[in-house]
Amino acid sequence: MGVTITMGAGLTAFADSNSTVVGSSIKQDQTISPSSKVDGDLGYQWGNCSLNLNNGLLTIKAGQLTGTQPDGLKTLFSEGKITAIHVEKGVKLPEDSTNLFAGMTSVTAITFEKGIDTSNVTNMTAMFMNDTALTSLNLSSFNTKNVTDMTSMFMGDAALKSLNVSSFDTENVVSMKGMFAGATQLESLDLSSFDTRNAVKNIDNNESGTTYMLGMAGGEIDFLLKNLWKITLGPDTVITDPSENENLKVAGLPDAPGTAANPVSFTDSNFPGAIFQNNGSNWVETGTSVDGHNPTGTVLKSRQALKDYLAKPRSKTETLVWQQVPAPKQTITLAYIDQSGNQIANPQIFSGYPGTSYNVSNYQLVINGYAFNRVVGSLTGTYSKVPMTITFEYVNNQIGSTIPATPLTPAMPVPDTSTPTPTTPGQPVEVKYAFPFKVYAKTTVYKYRTVNFKKSQRIRKYVKQPRYKVSVFTVNKAIKNAQGRWRYKVAGGYITTNEKNIGLLYWQSGKYRKLTVINPKGVYESQSRLLAKHNRVQHLKRGTSVRVKAVVHDGMATRYVLNNGHYITGNKKFVSLKTS
Structure with missing residues (x-):
């Protein structure tokens, strides 16, 4: 000892x-x-x-x-x-x-x-x-x-x-x-298990x-985790420290280092090239944020509040992050036009944090009656601080020969944080999963301690629920076990990747044209892709149907663009979608 x-x-x-x-x-x-x-x-x-x-x-x-x-x-x-x-x-x-x-x-x-x-x-x-x-x-x-x-x-x-x-x-x-x-130098720490x-x-x-x-x-000792901006805590992750005094200046997590007057820049290894800004001493629950940026949860406004939070069990896994300057993602729109500038296919819209890389080399389409002519814009590069458009120009009355991407089975995830997912109606697409992303339980499922699924390894049972009440998991990675079967790594364990049992939480395709609210609490239209409270403009009750014209991707999360230009979530717990 x-x-x-x-x-x-x-x-x-x-x-x-x-x-x-x-x-x-x-x-x-x-x-x-x-x-x-x-x-x-x-x-x-x-x-x-x-x-x-x-x-x-x-x-x-x-x-x-x-x-x-x-x-x-x-x-x-x-x-x-x-x-x-x-x-x-x-x-x-x-x-x-x-x-x-x-x-x-x-x-x-x-x-x-x-x-x-x-x-x-x-x-x-x-x-x-x-x-x-x-x-x-x-x-x-x-x-x-x-x-x-x-x-x-x-x-x-x-x-x-x-x-x-x-x-x-x-x-x-x-x-x-x-x-x-x-x-x-630790930047993030997952203690969910x-x-x-x-x-x-x-x-x-x-x-x-x-x-x-x-x-x-x-005193002369400084063993603080000064660069730790993100920590994930499980329900039973309880951490207590002694009281601070003149000799013990800090015990446990320090305050975030930035201030409104002097924000501190930090990076996230999940988004190489992006720069984020900490603008205050507080820690914040991520809330609806999937990636730890633009947090919407409870703000811990003092060191004592932080210590009290860590010292108590919680009902579910939670992630705390530094207080941050809002970090809006920017868009890249792929436009498909003929030589006269007329639109000949629905545009594809992708998003990413400024500074992160993109690659849309595989998104030239086969369009009947047209032959591809040229691209205006760069097919690879980094997201800018302003919206960008890349144009694919075609010539009338010829058949193109470009081969579109080959679809993958959703149960065989491929991590890809830089390549966006195409959403044009009627076109074959390559489904590439950008970790982390959220899934839900279609049926009764179990969480296991290891990737080898045995009854003795079961941690928790999740009973099948109506879709608006389903159990949701954040997938951090996909791992093969010794038998070559894929498993999803989630907070505190592993779940199946079988698409009969697990589905993506967000609708992905752009082929849908009608959206219906299914959640008893309804849903809000937003004037921005960032679905924060201050951007809400109208509440839609359960059963309300609206028309949509486009889909915007934030990783594997989606927002659908309504005919009035507002945005609405693509979360399957809240909406169902139809092609007509």
Whole structure:
């Protein structure tokens, strides 16, 4: 188990007793021996795992690891000759994995194949602590069901920007003290699968097992998650921290850094090239926002409000983000005209945040009676801050020869965040899913703990409901299991991709011409694609039918354009659509 180490006035760090503290840096003790072989098979084992080193990449072969590294390996780490680690399928981690990959200051990447065995691990204290060059870490293959201690697991990983712990089972964990403290470059964190109730109940010296889990600052210590702008919390993700005082300036998540006068720019890895602006200290629930931008939920207007929010369970998974300047998406319209400028096919409209890339190279259409002539505008580039139009010009009285895109089966999703989805009536289209997107349960479905669907792995049952009351899931990725079957990764687990059971929440096609409101609460027309309260212009009661003329895509979410120019949601819980 870990011990408490004083780190300055009123502050503590949490590490195993085999670790030492030097200033604010924690390093694993190492026995240094003469430099050993640095290329090919190393000629010795870690536990009974063979080791191979090639151009700085250490490959750990199948076998049982032990908690103690061989001296030759310690030497290679101390000399900076290992810059990446790959752990192959069949490697079994030791029951006590304390400090197992800690203090590897020259390692920028550690990857784990599916099929590694962590099922017997009970202690992950400081497992990756002080890996100061590590930039990303995906632990989705970890089985943490039997783990009881995750103290300081990622503490001091100051270069870590991306961390996947979204499948962690933490029901038996009693200490997560300082778990993410000092991972100052983390931008987002998905804790939706975390059940921290046992950790919160574990009180020692008036501190719970989640103390400083999300960082702290005071005295000469600054282990705050300063760049974390997005955090997802499950119903049982409860985090408590001690009261702040003159020595302990901040315990837990800090305020957002920006102000109205001095907004702070930040980026989102899901939208490369886009720049977003934080303009206040508050955290906000995302509400109806799918991607974390333009949040519409509850605003937490003080540090105490934030701490109170984290300290209580909630009825469902929620995501908090920094307060932000509204970030409207801009549109690209694909126009199809003849040589006289007459429209010969319905336009296609796509949207994206300014600075993100687009590629519409595959959206030249086959139009009977016309031959393609030329394109006016660039088929690839980035979304501008103003609407753009790309024109496909055709010549009369000839048959084009362009082959349209081939349709894909909706149950076989293909992630694509840059290529828009065509919506022109009557044209074959390629269905490409832009993660994240929302789906709903058509029938009774189950959420499972892993991608291998067994009754023993079921977490929750979702009973079939009328469409306006259906269960909705946000899909973060699609994953194949060992049998090659696709599963959707959602908050806290996995669901089926079978289109008989699961459907896209938003209507996608532009072929529909009539929209009918089906939700008992009705729906609002909006004067903008951003369906915020201040843009509402008219309420439509259940049973109301209106005509639509176009569809606008925001990722996999849609808005339909009415004949009066207003917008209405394409959410299937609210509307049904017909072709005439």
